[in-house]
Amino acid sequence: MLKRRDYKRSGPDYRLGEQVSFADIKHTFGINHIRIGSWVEEVEKHKAANLIFDALADLACILQCPPHALGLRQTLNLAFGTGGQQGVQAHYIPAHRELALAKNAGAGALAHEFWHAFDHYIAPKAFHIKPGGAAFASSAWLSDSQLIEHPLNRRLSQVFATTLLSADGEDCHEFVTRAVALDRQFGRQYFSKPSELMARAFEACIESYSEISNPYLVNETLDSKLAHAGGYPSEGHRVEIFSRLIDYFAPLGAALNR
Template sequence: MQLTSFKYKTRKGPDYRHGEQMSFLDIKETFGIGSIRVGKWVNAEEKDLAANLIFDSLADLAYILALPPEAIGLRGNLNLAFGTGGRQGVQAHYAPNQRELALAKNAGAGALAHEFWHAFDHYIAEKAFAIGDRSGPQRSILFASDCWLKNLDHYPHPLNQRLLRIFDATLLINNGQDMHDYVLRSVKADKATGSNYFSQPTEMMARAFEAVVESCSGIENPYLVSGTTKPDSIAVYPDIGHRDVIHAALQAYFHPLGAALSR
């Protein structure tokens, strides 16, 4: 989808900008982003439009998660790239070694929530689990969802217990005794496509997160997330009832985190 088509799309949610034009510097300062790169082929009109779209989307995430806006940048550990080239045919991606969330200029729409979860999943791993300092380049990338699957030791803290419950609510059922049908459907999707993608823990969690953002937040923002309820793709997302359960677990974690950060 062309970026300029978003001039005519309607977002339904709180008005954070009150009609003001945002810049990428505003994004960096408001959300505590580490660094921002903008591609040289992004013209002035596209840059202005993208800045507004990304600002609103990150503000929506802060609102949905009840976090202070500056927390979205993960204490300056999250970097952002827009229209810098990236991987051909990919809407967006998160590069762990650079801790960079990259959005394609014309194909990045709808992927921001998904990629934000990857960034958070990566960032929180060393904060919640006893895996040591992993701030430098890493041969083996560990996400919190990987640590959960491997049953690695976690640091004793009430918030970490709530984080574990997010994974439990998303991937397990029957008091943690069985894999959720969502996991089984993800495995089935991998078998059907001959891939090892849909059933990776961090991918299942990212899809669950974006599905909750689209279905349970009361906000409609197609730049932040889209497509999780389409009939041809819903099989690889949690069903509506499951989204409500995951939403409750996310709220139980992020709301007290936001309250603590706002003190």
């Protein structure tokens, strides 16, 4: 868990040193609604607004998307300091389409949870999903749901294939194999879930982006117990996945900017 003094960010100064508000976040990133916990003090609110603004701006920059695209066509909700489980940095609630960041432990988890939000949002737009079927696009892809024919959807399918399949496409990638081993070690299915595999792969690629470093956006995919246990893609695999991500998000961002 990061402490505030550990937020050593390196990247563009989007705010030009100015204080921003959660209203600025809502407007700039196309967020539908923002909830702030009643126990969040004004000083904490100001610090958090700057941190979240910079993190989202960094994410948009890395993905080569316009900032407003991160709001997922104004369907994504954001919560800060509204409660949660002890030790949980952040979580995404599909029923409310809400990305929730803990007040004191939300650092480093934003990229991971954004992928969950995106994975959920894009599922019915990329796949023909039957009622009661997969809630996430990654799960729909792995269960061979029919892809909705569109150039962007084919690129998204390539993101999943590069992340989860071997080079010849005939077997699962060693990244998946390691996740299955971790699940056996801990006696539960979690690390090998397609939604979690993709979220870890996504955040790993974001942290590996050399021109921007933001520990509030993502942290510990390079150096942590889980990283050393093989819970994230290898360096070479990250390069491959990141290339596919940009192949997808850059034209997606261009389409949303028209």
